[in-house]
Amino acid sequence: MAAVLVIGAGLNGLAAGVLLARDGHDVTVLERDPDEPEGDARQLWDHWERPGVNQFRQLHVMLGRWRSRMEQEIPEFFDELEGLGGRRRSPIEMLPAAVSGGPRQGDDELRCVIARRPVLEAALAAVAVRTRGLVVRRGTRVTGLVTGPCTAGVPCVVGVETARGELVGADLVVDAMGRCSPLQRMLCAIGARQPTEEREEQGFVHYSRQFRTLDGRPAPLPNAVTHVEGMSLVTIPGDNDTWGWSLVTAANDKDLRALRSPAVWDQVLALFPGTAESRAAGIALTDVQVLSGLEDRRRRLVVDDVPVVTGLVALGDAWACTNPTLGRGATIGLLHVAALRDVLRAVRTSDPEKLVQCFAEVTDEVVGPLYDISLHDGRHRMAEMQADILGTPYASSDPDWAVSRRFMNVAAEDPDVRRAFLRAAYLLDTPEHALAMPGVREKLETLGPGLPRYAAEGPRRAEVLAVVGESGDREAPDVSGAAPPL
Numbered sequence: 001m002a003a004v005l006v007i008g009a010g011l012n013g014l015a016a017g018v019l020l021a022r023d024g025h026d027v028t029v030l031e032r033d034p035d036e037p038e039g040d041a042r043q044l045w046d047h048w049e050r051p052g053v054n055q056f057r058q059l060h061v062m063l064g065r066w067r068s069r070m071e072q073e074i075p076e077f078f079d080e081l082e083g084l085g086g087r088r089r090s091p092i093e094m095l096p097a098a099v100s101g102g103p104r105q106g107d108d109e110l111r112c113v114i115a116r117r118p119v120l121e122a123a124l125a126a127v128a129v130r131t132r133g134l135v136v137r138r139g140t141r142v143t144g145l146v147t148g149p150c151t152a153g154v155p156c157v158v159g160v161e162t163a164r165g166e167l168v169g170a171d172l173v174v175d176a177m178g179r180c181s182p183l184q185r186m187l188c189a190i191g192a193r194q195p196t197e198e199r200e201e202q203g204f205v206h207y208s209r210q211f212r213t214l215d216g217r218p219a220p221l222p223n224a225v226t227h228v229e230g231m232s233l234v235t236i237p238g239d240n241d242t243w244g245w246s247l248v249t250a251a252n253d254k255d256l257r258a259l260r261s262p263a264v265w266d267q268v269l270a271l272f273p274g275t276a277e278s279r280a281a282g283i284a285l286t287d288v289q290v291l292s293g294l295e296d297r298r299r300r301l302v303v304d305d306v307p308v309v310t311g312l313v314a315l316g317d318a319w320a321c322t323n324p325t326l327g328r329g330a331t332i333g334l335l336h337v338a339a340l341r342d343v344l345r346a347v348r349t350s351d352p353e354k355l356v357q358c359f360a361e362v363t364d365e366v367v368g369p370l371y372d373i374s375l376h377d378g379r380h381r382m383a384e385m386q387a388d389i390l391g392t393p394y395a396s397s398d399p400d401w402a403v404s405r406r407f408m409n410v411a412a413e414d415p416d417v418r419r420a421f422l423r424a425a426y427l428l429d430t431p432e433h434a435l436a437m438p439g440v441r442e443k444l445e446t447l448g449p450g451l452p453r454y455a456a457e458g459p460r461r462a463e464v465l466a467v468v469g470e471s472g473d474r475e476a477p478d479v480s481g482a483a484p485p486l
Contacts, residue, residue, distance in 0.1 A: 001025045002349040005160060005170035007142050009033075010053060012316035012333040013176035014124045014136070018074055019341045021134035028168070029128070030160070034139030037122035041085045041240050044118040045285070053117075054180065055324070058291055059208050059236045059244040060120065061223055062113035064090075064426035066331040070113070073338060080123035085240035086115030091222035091422065094237070101415030110422050112223055115239040116210070140164075145173070145186050145312070155192045156352055157311035171349035174340070175314040179297070179321035183314060193308040198298045200375065202382045203251040204323055206234075206291040207259040210244035211282035219243040219278055225325065226272065227381070227408075228458035230388035231256065233272050234325060242285065243278070245269060248325050250385045251292060255465055262288055264471045271459035271467065296322050296375050302360040310352035313359050315340060320367075322374040325381075331427050332367050339366045370427065377404065388461055393453075406448040407435065409455035417443050 001024040006013045009031035021027040033052045037044055050056040062070075067088055070077055078088070090110040092100045113120070128136055146159040146167055159169035175183050184194065213219055221243050226233040230253065234246040247268060249256040258264045265288050270276045298320040301308050316333030339362045347355045380401045387394035396402065411421035417440055424434035435441055 002171035002344070003169065004028070004172045004174060005030060005168060006174045006176050007160065008052075008176035008178060008181075008318075009125070009128075009136055009138065010176065010178060011121060011124060011330055012178075012337055013174075014121070014128045015074065015334055016174055016176060016315060016337045016340065017134045017136065018124075018128055018131050019337060020344065021131050023341060023345065025133065025344070027134045028170075029134070029136045030140045030142055030162070030168070031136065031138045032141035036138060037118070037125050041116075041119050044084070044122050045116060048118050048122070050118075050121075053178065055291065056117055057210070057286065058117070058206070058289060058324075059210070059234065059246050060115075060117045060330070061236050061327040062115070062120065063327060063331045064110050064112055064422075064428050066334055066427075067111055067113045068109070068428070069331075069334050069338065073334075074124070074127060077123055077127050080126045081113070081115060081119065084115070084119045084123055086113060086119050086123065087239065088112070089114050089237070091224065092419065094222035099415070100418075104419070106419070109428060110419070110426060112426065114237045116242060119239050140166075145190050147190050148311075151310070151353065154307055154353070155190045155309050157190075157309055171311070172344075172352075172355070173312045175312065175318040176316060177318050179295075179317040181314070181318040183299070183318060187309060190309075193303060195308050196300045196303050198296075200296045200379075201293065202296060202323060202378045204292075204294060204325060204378070204382065205249050205251050205253075206246045206289075206324070207249070207265060208234075208244055208246035208289045208291065209262070209265065209287070210238065210242060210285040211279070212285055213241040213282050215281070219282070221278060223327075226456045226458055227384075228272075228454050228456070229461035229464075230385050231461075231464065232325065232381075233269075233275075233458065236327075243282070245275070246325075250382065250389065253385075253389055255468055258468045258471055260288055260290060261471065264468060267467045267471070268459075268464055271463055273457045291324070294321075294324065296320075296371075296378060298371055300360065302357060305357075307353060307356040307360075310356050311349075313340065313356060319363065320371045322371060323378040326374055326377065326425075328370060328374055328427060332370050335370075336363065336367050339363065373431070376400070380404075391461075403435070403444070404431070405453070406444050406451075407431075407440075409451045409453075410444050410447045412455045413447060413451065414443055416440070417447075 003026045006029045009029050017027045017029045088111045092107045141163040142160045144161040145157050147155045148158040157173050224235045232248040237243045343359045347358050384394040411418040420434045420437045420440045423429040424431045
């Protein structure tokens with residue numbers, strides 16, 4: 001078995017540490033942030049500092065596929081989670097029976113994990129601490145890679161150097177440092193060829209707030225994404241009667257930058273049906289948190305069939321990161337972790353070139369398609385938002401998007417289609433398999449044509465602009481950005 005170094009003790013890094021250690025590897029996780037998770041959910045939220053994770057107190061959702069795979073791989077995680085107030089719930093059970101059609105067989109498969117990021121990470125950290133063969137070292141910042149003899153001009157990583165000048169050796173180094181990983185710089189420093197990168201800043205901006213109920217009643221909110229003209233509303237329940245909303249806009253939509261103001265944010269939120277009562281029942285845990293400048297980015301460590309480096313692989317967001325509106329990043333990361341574990345069962349670290357090659361191939365097969373789907377959906381949604389800003393219809397020649405939009409709209413009206421749509425949205429099925437469920441395509445054909453482009457109830461853009469204009473905080477419009485080419 002191998003000595004493995006994992007850089008980063010986020011959700012993916014900890015999961016990798018647990019799975020690899022359970023396979024008999026000697027695993028050390030190095031984490032730059034020094035604080036340990038301590039206390040209950042409220043103490044974790046109030047006091048645990050994770051400056052290395054810029055989305056630590058942003059909204060998070062763990063989809064049904066993530067929940068299912070965690071139950072399979074690390075089931076004791078849920079004991080820790082539920083002890084901290086996290087839950088497993090299906091959005092179907094959180095809806096009125098008149099809307100959901102009542103309980104049905106298979107609804108349990110749609111359960112997501114309901115918890116805020118500090119609670120999720122603390123629960124997994126508690127499992128990691130008890131895992132034999134796994135050591136988590138916090139307050140240890142990795143500053144560079146250590147190499148051994150090259151093969152055919154390809155550097156072979158044999159360890160890392162820390163900020164204290166310590167050299168830590170390993171048979172395999174795993175980059176789990178997330179979307180802000182400095183791997184490019186580290187590879188340049190050892191003379192490696194640069195990985196190929198696909199980068200696309202689609203231009204989404206999230207204006208988010210989180211709340212807790214005043215009287216302890218559960219927040220009556222399912223996981224949901226509601227698209228309206230020029231913006232979206234993301235609704236995410238949390239642990240211990242907390243929940244959050246995110247208003248998602250386009251970066252070039254200067255009119256809506258006033259959402260940085262909590263007062264304006266509250267007024268715009270109130271335009272969405274069903275939000276006012278919940279908002280009135282809660283106290284704010286945060287001001288408006290702005291998340292912007294997010295890229296869809298995929299990094300390949302094998303270029304023209306030759307590794308740029310051996311002895312090192314990139315995992316989760318360090319490999320590829322996507323639009324967080326869809327909430328797929330954690331699920332893609334966990335599937336990637338399990339894929340690495342499986343590759344290490346088949347290929348020894350003593351054959352580093354074969355290992356990197358094999359992991360690249362498995363990555364493309366297992367999680368590559370999920371990245372592609374997310375990129376496709378994000379491009380179309382941003383193009384649609386740009387058309388809304390301009391006040392023009394969005395027309396696309398892409399038949400897949402037309403089906404996807406109709407699927408989404410009919411799901412808002414029909415309980416059977418809603419379940420099929422959620423199976424695809426939660427990555428439990430491919431869109432093709434979900435559409436092939438009995439009666440789904442027929443209902444898309446019969447119900448879809450009669451529905452408006454945005455079937456969900458919500459404000460028109462003119463209503464939102466009127467609220468922003470009344471606030472006196474509206475900037476001059478800038479609609480020069482064209483929809484991305486498709």
